[in-house]
Amino acid sequence: DIQMTQSPSSLSASVGDRVTITCRASQRISSYLNWYHQKPGKAPELLIYAASSLQSGVPSRFSGSGSGTDFTLTISSLQPEDFATYYCQQTYSTPLTFGGGTKVEIK
C-alpha cells in the first residue's frame, strides 16, 4: 500500500498568512494526488485534484504543486473560513490512501 505522510500535523496561523502544507508519498505517484479540507462535523470537500488543478468553485488563493513523491498545498492568504483540517489523498493505485491530516488553527 502507498503511505501518505503529511507535515506538519498541525499549525497555528493568522488571517492573511501564507500557509504551506506538504504531503509525501512512499512511492512515486506521478500527479495522482488530491487535496481536501474538512470542517468540524462536516464531510470533506475537494480543493485540488491531479496535484495542481483547482476544483470548480474553490477560491484561487488555494494552489497545489508537486509530482512524483512530494506535493504541496499553499493558501496564499489565509481567510477565517480556511481554518480546518486538510488531507491529501493518492489515487495512483488501490487501495486508495489518505494522509494523516493537517489541522490549521487560529493563532
Add this chain to the structure above:
Amino acid sequence: QVTLKESGPALVKPTQTLTLTCTLSGFSLSTTGMRVSWIRQPPGKALEWLARIDWDDDKFYRTSLKTRLTISKDTSKNQVVLTMTNMDPVDTATYYCARMHSSGSHSYFDLWGRGTLVTVSS
C-alpha cells in the same frame, strides 16, 4: 438534486455485523465510469478509505480490512451496501460514502454524503 445519503444502525455490539446503505440520488451507479467508495473517520482521527465499487461491479478493499468487508450494489434501488463483520470498539467512526469522479486519467471524490456515526459498544 445530486446527493448521497448513508443509513444504518447508530449502535452495534462487538462481534456483530454492520450493514450500511448508501442511497444515490440524481445519478446512477450503472452509468459507465461511475464509482462509489466508503470512507470512515474515527472520532478525532484521519480519514480511512475502506472500499470501492465500480459501475462494472469491480470491487476494491482496504488491505487491513479485506477479510471483513463486502461491498455490493443494487442497481434497481440505486444503492451501495457495505457490510463489515466482527465489529470491534475500534471500528467506532463516522462512515461516509462518496462518489468518485474521473477527469481524464485522474479521479477524485467530488460528492460526499453527510456521514453516519456508528458506535460499537456492548
